[in-house]
Amino acid sequence: xxxxxxxxxxxxxxxxxxxxxxxxxxxxxxxxxxxxxxxxxxxxxxxxxxxxxxxxxxxxxxxxxxxxxxxxxxxxxxxxxxxxxxxxxxxxxxxxxxxxxxxxxxxxxxxxxxxxxxxxxxxxxxxxxxxxxxxxxxxxxxxxxxxxxxxxxxxxxxxxxxxxxxxxxxxxxxxxxxxxxxxxxxxxxxxxxxxxxxxxxxxxxxxxxxxxxxxxxxxxxxxxxxxxxxxxxxxxxxxxxxxxxxxxxxxxxxxxxxxxxxxxxxxxxxxxxxxxxxxxxxxxxxxxxxxxxxxxxx
Numbered sequence: 001x002x003x004x005x006x007x008x009x010x011x012x013x014x015x016x017x018x019x020x021x022x023x024x025x026x027x028x029x030x031x032x033x034x035x036x037x038x039x040x041x042x043x044x045x046x047x048x049x050x051x052x053x054x055x056x057x058x059x060x061x062x063x064x065x066x067x068x069x070x071x072x073x074x075x076x077x078x079x080x081x082x083x084x085x086x087x088x089x090x091x092x093x094x095x096x097x098x099x100x101x102x103x104x105x106x107x108x109x110x111x112x113x114x115x116x117x118x119x120x121x122x123x124x125x126x127x128x129x130x131x132x133x134x135x136x137x138x139x140x141x142x143x144x145x146x147x148x149x150x151x152x153x154x155x156x157x158x159x160x161x162x163x164x165x166x167x168x169x170x171x172x173x174x175x176x177x178x179x180x181x182x183x184x185x186x187x188x189x190x191x192x193x194x195x196x197x198x199x200x201x202x203x204x205x206x207x208x209x210x211x212x213x214x215x216x217x218x219x220x221x222x223x224x225x226x227x228x229x230x231x232x233x234x235x236x237x238x239x240x241x242x243x244x245x246x247x248x249x250x251x252x253x254x255x256x257x258x259x260x261x262x263x264x265x266x267x268x269x270x271x272x273x274x275x276x277x278x279x280x281x282x283x284x285x286x287x288x289x290x291x292x293x294x295x296x297x298x
Contacts, residue, residue, distance in 0.1 A: 010076045012164050016052045017042060022072060023083045024064045024102075027131035030056040031160035036064060037087070040269075045225035045235055046290055060156065061232040061269060063135030066102035067116040068165065074113050100271050102135075114173045117165070121149035127177040128166050130159035133232045137165075153231060154257060221285050222294075229268035230258035245278035254280070 010021045017038035024036035032053045034042075040061060043049040048057040073080045109115050119126040119139035130143035134153040142149050144158055170177055219238050227234030233255050241259040243252035252274045259280065268274055 007076060007078050010079060012168055013072060021076060021079050021083050023087055025068045026062045027065050027162050028062065029058045029060065029157050029159055030054050031162050033162060033164055043234055059234060060133045061227055061234045062131065062133045063232060064102050065131045065135045065137055067105050067137045069102045070104060070108060071113055071116045074110055100267055114176060117169055125176050127169055128161045131162055132159050156231060216285050216287065218285060223283065224288065224290050226253050227269070228253060228255040228258055229272065230254055232269065240283040241280045242283050243274055243278045243280050246272050246274050248272045
C-alpha cells in the first residue's frame with residue numbers, strides 16, 4: 001500500500017510572470033514576489049520598473065529571500081526540484097549565472113517549517129513579514145529601522161507586507177499569530193509611498209538656435225542599465241564605482257553609499273568572483289542620447 005503523502009499544490013506561491021512555482025523568490029517593495037530571473041528580465045534599465053501585479057513603481061532589484069526560498073524547498077520538494085533542474089538547464093543554455101543559492105537560515109528546523117517565519121532580526125514570529133532589498137525577512141518593527149538589523153545595509157524604502165507569505169502564515173499557522181486568521185486576502189499592505197520620479201541628471205541650455213550646453217548634475221545623474229550589486233538599486237543614480245578585476249561580462253558595480261559603507265565582500269547579484277583585493281574606480285558620467293531625450297521631455 002502506498003502511504004506516501006501527496007505533495008500540496010503551491011497555488012499561492014506562483015510567479016506572476018512565468019506562472020510556475022517561485023524559484024529564488026525576490027520580494028518587491030510593494031510586497032508582491034517573483035522569481036529571480038523573471039523579475040530581473042522584466043526590469044527597465046532606463047527608468048523605473050513596475051510590479052507585474054499592482055503596477056507600483058520601483059527601482060531596486062532585491063536579493064533572494066532565504067527563508068522564503070527554504071520554505072518552498074521544504075513544503076514542495078518535488079515541484080521545487082523540477083523547477084531547480086529547469087532553471088539550471090536554462091542558465092546553462094544562456095551561459096548565465098544566477099544569484100548564489102541562499103544559505104540556510106540560522107536555527108531552521110526542517111521538521112518545523114514555521115520556524116522560517118521568525119524575524120531574522122529580533123527572532124519574534126513575523127506574522128506580517130516584510131522583506132527589504134537585502135532579502136532578510138523582518139517583522140513590522142524591524143522593517144521601519146534605518147538599517148537592517150541583520151546585515152546593516154541601509155533600508156532605502158519601507159517594504160510593504162509580503163501578501164502571499166502573510167496570507168499563508170495566517171491560514172496555516174494562526175495559532176502562532178497574535179491576530180489569528182485573516183478575514184480576507186489581498187495585495188501588499190501599503191506602509192508608505194516611496195519612489196518619486198526624477199530627471200536623468202542632465203540639463204540642456206540652448207545657446208542660439210542650433211547650439212546647446214549640457215550641464216551634468218553628478219548627484220542625480222542616471223546610469224542607464226547599471227545596478228548596484230549590494231543594495232540592488234537599478235538603474236543607478238549619482239556616483240558609481242566599478243570593479244576593474246572581476247572577469248565576468250556582467251561586471252560588478254556599487255552605488256556610492258554601498259561603496260563607502262561596505263564592510264564585507266559581496267559576491268554580487270550574479271555570483272561574481274569579487275574580492276576585497278579587487279580595484280574599484282569611479283565610473284565617468286557619460287551623457288547618452290537617452291539623457292538628452294529625457295531632459296527634453298521631462
